[in-house]
Amino acid sequence: MSRTFPDVGSDWQRACGQPRPQGWLDPLVAALLAVGTTAILLAGVSELGYARDEGFYFRAAGSYQRWFELLLNDSQRALETVDAYWRVNHEHPALVKSLFALSHWLGWERFGLFSTEGTSFRFPAMALSGIGVGLVYLWGARARGRLVGLVAAVFLAAIPRFFFHAHLACFDAPVVTMWTLCAYCYWRSLGRGGWLWPLAVGVSFGLVLNTKHNSWFLPIVFTLHALLALVPGMVRGMTRRQVVRRAVASLLCMAFIGPALLYATWPWLWHDPVVRFTAYAKFHLHHVYYNMEFLGRNYWQPPMPRTYAFLMTAATVPVVTLLCFATGLVTALRRDLALPYAWVRGRIAGHHAAGEPESLPDPATSLLWLLALGVQYGAWLSNTTPIFGGTKHWMTAYPFLTLFAGLGVQGALVAARQHWAHGALRPLLRGRGLELAVVAMVLSAPVIQAGHVHPWGLSSYNALVGGAAGGANLGLNRGFWGYTTGSVTGYLNEAAPKGARIYVHDTARQSWTMLQRDGRLRQDLRAVGTVAGADFGLYHHEKHMSGQEFQNWVAFGISVPDHIAGLDGVPVIWVYRRPGLATPEGR
Amino acid sequence: MSARRRALAWLARYWMAALPLVGVVELLADQYFATRAPSFRQYARLAEPVAGLRQAGDLVVVAPRWAEPLARSALGDEVMPLSDIARPDLSGYGTAVEVSVLGQRDPELTGWRELRRETRGGFVIRKLENPAPEPTVLDFVEALSPARAEVWMPGPTRCPWRANAPVLAGGLGGHPTFPRQRFQCRGSSFFNVGVTVIADQDFRARRCLWAHPPRRGELVIRYRDVALGDAIVGHGGLYWIVERERRGAPIELRIRVNGDEVGRTTHRDGDGWSAFEMQLGDHARTTGASVEFAVSSSDHRHRHFCFEARTR
Numbered sequence: 001m002s003r004t005f006p007d008v009g010s011d012w013q014r015a016c017g018q019p020r021p022q023g024w025l026d027p028l029v030a031a032l033l034a035v036g037t038t039a040i041l042l043a044g045v046s047e048l049g050y051a052r053d054e055g056f057y058f059r060a061a062g063s064y065q066r067w068f069e070l071l072l073n074d075s076q077r078a079l080e081t082v083d084a085y086w087r088v089n090h091e092h093p094a095l096v097k098s099l100f101a102l103s104h105w106l107g108w109e110r111f112g113l114f115s116t117e118g119t120s121f122r123f124p125a126m127a128l129s130g131i132g133v134g135l136v137y138l139w140g141a142r143a144r145g146r147l148v149g150l151v152a153a154v155f156l157a158a159i160p161r162f163f164f165h166a167h168l169a170c171f172d173a174p175v176v177t178m179w180t181l182c183a184y185c186y187w188r189s190l191g192r193g194g195w196l197w198p199l200a201v202g203v204s205f206g207l208v209l210n211t212k213h214n215s216w217f218l219p220i221v222f223t224l225h226a227l228l229a230l231v232p233g234m235v236r237g238m239t240r241r242q243v244v245r246r247a248v249a250s251l252l253c254m255a256f257i258g259p260a261l262l263y264a265t266w267p268w269l270w271h272d273p274v275v276r277f278t279a280y281a282k283f284h285l286h287h288v289y290y291n292m293e294f295l296g297r298n299y300w301q302p303p304m305p306r307t308y309a310f311l312m313t314a315a316t317v318p319v320v321t322l323l324c325f326a327t328g329l330v331t332a333l334r335r336d337l338a339l340p341y342a343w344v345r346g347r348i349a350g351h352h353a354a355g356e357p358e359s360l361p362d363p364a365t366s367l368l369w370l371l372a373l374g375v376q377y378g379a380w381l382s383n384t385t386p387i388f389g390g391t392k393h394w395m396t397a398y399p400f401l402t403l404f405a406g407l408g409v410q411g412a413l414v415a416a417r418q419h420w421a422h423g424a425l426r427p428l429l430r431g432r433g434l435e436l437a438v439v440a441m442v443l444s445a446p447v448i449q450a451g452h453v454h455p456w457g458l459s460s461y462n463a464l465v466g467g468a469a470g471g472a473n474l475g476l477n478r479g480f481w482g483y484t485t486g487s488v489t490g491y492l493n494e495a496a497p498k499g500a501r502i503y504v505h506d507t508a509r510q511s512w513t514m515l516q517r518d519g520r521l522r523q524d525l526r527a528v529g530t531v532a533g534a535d536f537g538l539y540h541h542e543k544h545m546s547g548q549e550f551q552n553w554v555a556f557g558i559s560v561p562d563h564i565a566g567l568d569g570v571p572v573i574w575v576y577r578r579p580g581l582a583t584p585e586g587r
Numbered sequence: 588m589s590a591r592r593r594a595l596a597w598l599a600r601y602w603m604a605a606l607p608l609v610g611v612v613e614l615l616a617d618q619y620f621a622t623r624a625p626s627f628r629q630y631a632r633l634a635e636p637v638a639g640l641r642q643a644g645d646l647v648v649v650a651p652r653w654a655e656p657l658a659r660s661a662l663g664d665e666v667m668p669l670s671d672i673a674r675p676d677l678s679g680y681g682t683a684v685e686v687s688v689l690g691q692r693d694p695e696l697t698g699w700r701e702l703r704r705e706t707r708g709g710f711v712i713r714k715l716e717n718p719a720p721e722p723t724v725l726d727f728v729e730a731l732s733p734a735r736a737e738v739w740m741p742g743p744t745r746c747p748w749r750a751n752a753p754v755l756a757g758g759l760g761g762h763p764t765f766p767r768q769r770f771q772c773r774g775s776s777f778f779n780v781g782v783t784v785i786a787d788q789d790f791r792a793r794r795c796l797w798a799h800p801p802r803r804g805e806l807v808i809r810y811r812d813v814a815l816g817d818a819i820v821g822h823g824g825l826y827w828i829v830e831r832e833r834r835g836a837p838i839e840l841r842i843r844v845n846g847d848e849v850g851r852t853t854h855r856d857g858d859g860w861s862a863f864e865m866q867l868g869d870h871a872r873t874t875g876a877s878v879e880f881a882v883s884s885s886d887h888r889h890r891h892f893c894f895e896a897r898t899r
Contacts, residue, residue, distance in 0.1 A: 298790065300831070320610040327606060408606065415603030441607035445614040452621065463613050467620030469689060472653040506759060530758040547763065547786035547826055550673070551756040554764035554783050559669045561660050569624030571656050 026141045029150070034127075034134030037157050037166075041126040045119055045167050048455040049486015050515060054169045055508030058121055060089035061100035061169075067267070068101060086268040090276070091283045094266040095210035096174045099124035116518040121169040129166035132177030133157045136399045139184050140406050143365045147413065151439060152406035155321045156399055158446035161391045164457020168483075171212040172392040178208035179215065179396040183372055186222050189250045190235065190243065190364065198246070202253030206261025213284045214396050217379070221371045222251060228367055231340045235364040290388035291544035296475025298544045302384045309380035309387075309394050315465045315476065316391055317398075318446040321405050328407030332366040339363070373400040390458065390477060413438045455487060456567035468568040475543070482506030482540045484565065484573040489520045491563045491575060496536060497582045501526045503534040505548055531555040536562075537576040552576040624654075625688055625709040630661035633712070636705045637662060637684055640714045646671050646683040650691040658686055670729070673784045673794035675822045675895045676862070681720040687711040724816040727880070727896040728782055728796055735811060738770035738780045741804030746772035746780065762891060763826055765797065772806075777891070780808055785826045785893045788859035793824065795893035800838060800884040807881045813898070814874045815844070815867055821896030823852065824860040829891050833857045836886035840894060843879040844870040854892065867898075 050058075067085035071078035086094065100121045107113040108120035133153045140149030156162060166173040182204040189197035208215040226247030229235050235243050263269050269276050291300045294308055314322065340363055376397040379385050386393075416438055453460035453468075458479040461471030472478060485507045492502065504512050504527045515521040530551075531537040537552040539545070539561075553559045556578050566572035641647060647667050649655040659667050677683070677695055682702070685693055688709055699715035706712075730736065733748040740746055749771045756764040762777070769781025777799045787793050800806055819842055824830065833856040841851040842865055850865030870876060878898075884890045 319613045319616075320606075323606060323609050327603065412603045412606040415600050416607065419600065419604045438607045442610040445610050445617060448614060449617050452617070463616035463620055467617065467623070469624040470620060473651055473689065473691065503758070530756045530761070532754040532756040532764065543790050544828070546790040546792070547828065548759065550784035550786060550792050551758075551764045553669055553673070553792075554766050555754050555756050557669075557766075558664055559659055559667065559672055560664050561656050564627055564656060564660055566627070568621045569626055570653065571627075574656050574660075 026138055026146070026149070029141070029146070030134035030138040032134075033137050033150075033153050034130040036130070037133040038127050038130035040157075041129060041163075041167055042119070042123075044454055045122060045126070046116065046518075046520070047486070048164075048167050049483040049489070049507070050118060050511035051168055051170065051481035051483040052506055052508045052511060053481060054121070054483075055510030055512075055514070056089055057097055057100060057169050058118075058510045058514060060092075060097050061104060061121060063088040064094065064098055065101035065105045068098075068105065082267045082270055086266075090268045091280060092171065093210040093212065093262070093280075094268065095207060096124065096128075096171050096212075098265070099128075100169050116520075118169075118514045118518045121514075122167060125169055125171075125174050126166060128174040128177045129162075132173070132180055132399065135177060135180055135184060136402060139180070139187070139399075140403050143187075143362065144403075144407060145410060147435065147439070148403065148406035148410050150406075151324075151409045151442065152399070152402040154443050155318075155324070155402035155405050155446060158443070158450040159317050159321065159398055159402075160450045160453050160457050160460040161316050162395055162398055163450045163454065164460075165392050165395065172389075172395055175208065175212035175214050176396050176399060178204065178211045179218065180399045182208050182215075182218055183221070183368065186225075186250050187365065187368055190229070190238075190246050193242070193246065195249065198249040198253040199257070201250040202257025203261060205254040205258035206265070209258050209262040210265050213281075214376070214393075217375050217396075219251070219254060221368070221375045222247070222254070224375070225364070225368050225371050226251065228371075229364050232343050233340045233363060234367065236362055287386055289386050291542070292388045292390065292480075293475060293477045293543040294387065299387055300544065304383050304385060304387050306381055306383055309377055312391050312476075313394075313401075315461050315471065315474075317401070317462065318449060319462050319464055320442050320445055321402065324405035324408035324412070324442060325401050326408070327411060328404035328409070329370075331411050332370070332404060332407055336363040336366040337370075369400040369403050373397050373404075388480075390480065409438065409442050412442070453567060456484070456572060458483075459567045459570065459572050468566075468570045472570045477543070478541055478566075478570065478572050480506075480540075480542055482508070482511070482538075484540055485512065485538060486515065486520070487565045488538065488563060488573055488575055489515060491565075492525060492536065493522050495562070495577065495584065496522070496525055497584050499524050499526065500535040500581075501528045501533065503528055503531040503537040503552075505538045506540045506542075506545065507538070531576075535578050535581050538573065539576070540573050541571065549574075623689065623709075625657075627657060629708055629710075630657045632708055633658060633661050633686060633710060636707045636710070636712045637666060637686065640703055640705065640712060641666065641684045642682070644681070645714075646674070646677070646680040647686065648683055648693050648696065649686045649688075650693040651689065652693075654686075654688050669784070670794060673792035675793060675795075675860075675897075677717065678721045678820075679723045679897065679899070681717050681722075683715045683717070685713045685715055687713065721899050723897045723899050725813060725898050727810060727821075727878075727898075728794060730810060731780070731782055731796060731808075735813075736770075737809050737811075738772065739807040739809065740772045740778065740801050743807075744773060746770040746778075760828070763797065763893070769797075770808075772801075778806075780806070783893065785824065785891075786828070787824055788827045788831070790827065791860075793822065793860050793893070793895070795822070795824075795895040796880075798880070798882045798892050798894060800882045800887045800890050800892060802887050805841075805881040805883045807879055809880075810878045812874075813876045813878045815870055815872060815876050815878075816899040817871045818864055818866050819844075819849065819878070819896055819898050820862070820864045821894055822860050822862050823854050823892060823894035824858070825854075825856070825891045825893065827859065829889055830856045830859070835889050836884045838882065838884045838890055838892045840892075841879075841881040841883075842896075843881065844876050846877070 063085050103123045104120045108117050114120040136156050137149040137153035140152040185200040185204045189201055229243050230240050289301050291298050376394050459468050465471050502525055512527045516523055528534050539549045556576050561574035562577035564571045564574040649658045701713050702716050703714040738746040750768050754767050755776055763783045763785050766781045769779045772778035781797055783797045784792050784794050835856050838854045842849050852863040
């Protein structure tokens with residue numbers, strides 16, 4: 001065992017509880033985290049405008065809902081008219097949009113469970129995000145102890161970009177949960193025999209396939225893991241034969257159940273599945289390149305910067321989370337993977353290690369987390385991988401990043417106990433005091449910052465780059481999708497005369513309409529697609545969009561915004577007002 | 588254990604123990620960075636010191652550039668007119684007032700001499716002098732009006748001036764705005780000459796004359812009674828989103844004075860907002876001249892050409 005880091009195996013047991021959950025407590029904590037996260041998301045959702053893509057998914061979900069209703073009333077006709085309803089937005093899989101549809105249908109139209117219609121569409125994604133947070137706790141607790149699980153779960157929820165996306169009726173946060181769920185099932189399948197967990201792997205793979213195309217990375221991760229798990233010492237207490245059998249069982253279930261479930265739950269594939277799936281795959285494999293600003297430059301075609309994912313992670317994930325991750329990763333590499341690595345090196349050098357090493361606590365777990373992380377970031381080493389989605393496209397790696405961060409905090413706790421809990425500090429750090437202090441210290445900045453930057457999640461940058469203003473100085477993107485219209489509704493409601501025409505710029509019409517249906521925007525305000533003839537012009541700042549601002553200048557003959565909104569002194573959205581426009585009474 | 592390994596072990600142990608402190612430091616750093624840049628309301632404090640330093644004709648610039656909308660909102664169009672914020676370059680300005688936040692400086696003003704400086708809250712306001720200004724005799728963009736100019740399409744067909752044409756703007760992904768006052772030619776609405784603003788290769792604003800070449804022949808913009816300097820200088824380009832595809836035909840801009848061609852420039856996609864300069868030779872420093880700008884292209888499709896020109 002490495003001597004660079006403290007030998008903390010027994011301390012972990014004391015400090016953090018048993019690595020494996022006992023009875024109902026951990027599932028209960030996971031459920032509480034899921035519910036709590038969902039509740040927090042619900043509490044802040046009305047501050048967030050509707051993103052461009054949400055508008056498209058509202059429309060798709062509306063179409064799918066009508067089909068579900070038809071299925072209930074006239075199943076024969078529903079089956080005959082599948083394409084008419086499921087053609088809408090068929091470039092993306094259907095599962096999460098189907099959940100949006102069901103939530104809207106049942107939660108809004110039937111039972112009136114939500115205060116606004118938009119929230120009914122968003123609720124499934126928020127709930128899935130909450131479940132993801134709970135799942136990270138469960139995995140961390142089961143694999144490395146409750147403290148690891150708890151800290152990892154909160155770290156994940158408090159990554160400002162994840163927190164932002166977790167509110168939206170989109171797929172980016174749901175796929176984080178689905179991806180993690182499939183990986184968790186695979187991990188459980190290695191730990192015990194039988195078919196329950198391999199079947200769970202197959203089912204969860206089918207669900208993630210029908211969530212987003214990030215799912216295509218999972219077989220790569222699991223295959224690599226299964227091969228590397230054959231290295232002696234990688235999986236404790238199992239023969240190689242057992243490892244192979246369990247891994248192959250899971251991979252077979254993925255291969256057969258996954259596509260079958262995708263087919264069964266995505267009606268668009270029911271007619272001509274091969275052609276339609278191929279078209280879907282091609283759409284994403286050859287996706288059009290949108291624009292994205294990075295370090296002052298607008299990227300719109302390859303070569304894309306290979307450093308993008310790494311620098312954006314460094315600039316947007318809280319610094320303490322990153323440092324805890326780095327610490328946890330180094331700890332895991334040195335402690336968990338040192339002996340298997342020595343064995344591999346010995347084999348290459350031509351001599352055998354003495355026996356199969358027994359390492360702590362379970363190297364295969366760290367390896368799986370590492371592969372899940374590495375394979376997803378690996379995609380951004382190619383300079384043809386589009387970067388237009390910002391951080392959301394590799395968010396599926398964040399549960400594993402935060403699990404390692406949890407390990408780092410665990411190590412810090414043990415070290416703190418060794419170095420601080422003596423002398424004068426001892427009375428203060430008795431019992432659970434030390435754990436509480438350490439957890440509070442590492443979690444306070446991410447949690448407070450995630451709350452502070454809301455609803456400007458896409459404009460937020462961490463202290464490494466100097467916050468939002470530092471990000472703007474460096475030429476990092478301040479937002480996309482036109483969602484910040486939600487932050488100027490108060491101004492528009494107050495400043496616009498009756499029937500005013502608003503050029504909505506990057507906000508999709510359906511997103512604008514949803515703001516009105518929610519009662520956040522006056523019903524009489526009319527969205528228009530050009531600033532010509534408009535009374536107000538919105539401008540959502542993106543570097544490549546600047547021409548949109550200039551259209552306002554020439555149309556209105558002014559260059560002075562009437563209203564500006566943004567984060568920490570950095571403008572993100574501003575509004576132009578036609579000179580001479582009547583002022584509403586009372587303003 | 589070697590001394591090196593012992594040192595590493597010591598470092599690692601204390602790093603682990605210090606890790607929670609990083610969280611506290613980050614919390615403080617987040618608070619610091621959240622309030623480091625002036626708030627939106629604080630920009631209202633700029634009006635007085637800028638007014639104290641600025642004289643008529645002075646350019647006002649803001650560093651960093653992302654803060655400019657806030658300064659525009661606080662200072663207004665009179666202090667920061669469209670012709671200044673969408674300027675072709677800095678060469679015509681003798682003096683400038685730079686509003687700086689967060690210690691940022693405008694790199695374009697490097698080499699300008701500082702005359703005065705004031706600090707107000709989070710702002711540093713400096714009055715700067717251009718070491719080599721090149722005064723403009725006539726700005727052809729400013730001079731576009733039926734009193735000074737006429738526009739011709741092949742035929743020849745004269746394009747009438749419209750003082751109250753419908754404003755046209757392309758919206759998301761569309762063309763720059765065609766202003767209310769413009770010379771509107773026959774055919775497509777794209778065949779017009781008016782003052783608009785395009786985004787250049789750095790997505791900066793450039794105020795210019797929209798001059799879409801016709802299907803065949805030349806679009807001619809003719810100015811009457813022009814007092815000339817030594818040269819005609821200017822820039823040309825296309826809205827960058829169009830130009831960056833690099834699929835369009837070259838665009839030719841010829842300049843004629845009293846019928847004599849004094850120079851021509853060819854704009855190729857990818858050139859961006861590019862400068863030209865044509866010496867006027869015998870026509871230099873004459874008055875009452877007729878100046879023609881003739882725009883043409885072998886393939887007029889998607890040739891959203893826009894140029895500015897001055898004589899100096």
